[in-house]
Structures are given as structure tokens and as C-alpha cells.
Amino acid sequence: MSTEPAVLDLELARKALESQPFSQLLQARLTEFGDGAATLELDIRPELHQQNGFVHGGVLAYAADNALTFAAGAALGPSVLTSGFSIQYVRPAQGVTLVARAEVVTAGRRQAVIRADLVVVDEEGAEKLCAVAQGTVLTV
Known part of the structure; x- marks a missing residue:
């Protein structure tokens, strides 16, 4: 019996995301995955806005x-859960697409520390940083 962690690729990672009812509700998509990094995108719709x-x-x-979590999964394997994260909101998010790009900062056998930059993309394709997050993900 192998003790190597299962390996995820972009196709399997997309299937995992699509199996999450909340991700389906938000219509999120995984556009990049692998080598300790992941990019998640979603189209910004009026129902995702707050009162302002x-x-x-x-x-x-x-x-x-x-x-x-997906970036950590690219480094640690598919059986991972976020144990905690913090997020700093840099500016109000307005645009047509929200993009979250995450990359593993460091990983061991059982946990990883990951950083994510969240940007909004406008109609012309210009990006603006709107939030920065850092978290710890553990294997389960």
C-alpha cells in the first residue's frame, strides 16, 4: 500500500470545486491549479453586491x-481543510470579474501556509488589488 498522497490535477480539482453547492451558487471556476498554486475566478453579478x-x-x-485551500491541495494532496485564515480588505471591489490567486508559501507533510491576492478585473482587463489573505491548511 502506497503512503504517497493522492495527486490532484486541474480536471480533478475542478470536479471537487463543482461538487460544492455553495461554489455552484456563486458560479466559481478554477482556472489554474498545480505546483502549489491555484486561481479561482467568479463573475461579479449584482446579487453578489452589498448595499453600496x-x-x-x-x-x-x-x-x-x-x-x-486549493493551492494547499496542489502541494499536500486532496484531503485538506483550512484551519484558519485572515483577510485584509485593501479597497472596495468593483469590476466584472473577481480573481483569487493563491500560492503556497511553505509546506510540510501535514500543513501549508498560503498567501492569496484578490483582484477585480474591469471591462478593459485592468486589475486592481482589493484584498490580501493568508491562511493555514491541514491534511485530514
Whole structure:
């Protein structure tokens, strides 16, 4: 019996994301995955806004959490859970697409520390940083 962790590729990672009902609700998609990194995207729709017309902070936190966890999964294998993360909101998020890019900072056998930058993309394709997150993910 092998003790090597199972390996995820982009196709399997997408299937894992698609199996999450909340991710389906937000229509999130995994656009990059591998080598300790992951990119999660979602189209910004009016129902994802808060009362002032900005993307709700909960949507940003969701994107950060999932991007962090998928990046860790690319390094540690598929059986991982976020044990905690913090997020700093840099500016209100307005645009057409939210992109969360996460990368493993350091990983051991049982845990990884990951950083994520969240940007919004406007109609012309320009990106603006709107939040930064860091978290710890553990194998289960």
C-alpha cells in the first residue's frame, strides 16, 4: 500500500470545486491549479453586491478561503481543510470579474501556509488589488 498522497490535477480539482453547492451558487471556476498554486475566478453579478454596490466581503472571503485551500491541495494532496485564515480588505471591489490567486508559501507533510491576492478585473482587463489573505491548511 502506497503512503504517497493522492495527486490532484486541474480536471480533478475542478470536479471537487463543482461538487460544492455553495461554489455552484456563486458560479466559481478554477482556472489554474498545480505546483502549489491555484486561481479561482467568479463573475461579479449584482446579487453578489452589498448595499453600496461593492462586492460583499463574504464573497471575497469565500474566494480567498477556496483559493488558499486549493493551492494547499496542489502541494499536500486532496484531503485538506483550512484551519484558519485572515483577510485584509485593501479597497472596495468593483469590476466584472473577481480573481483569487493563491500560492503556497511553505509546506510540510501535514500543513501549508498560503498567501492569496484578490483582484477585480474591469471591462478593459485592468486589475486592481482589493484584498490580501493568508491562511493555514491541514491534511485530514
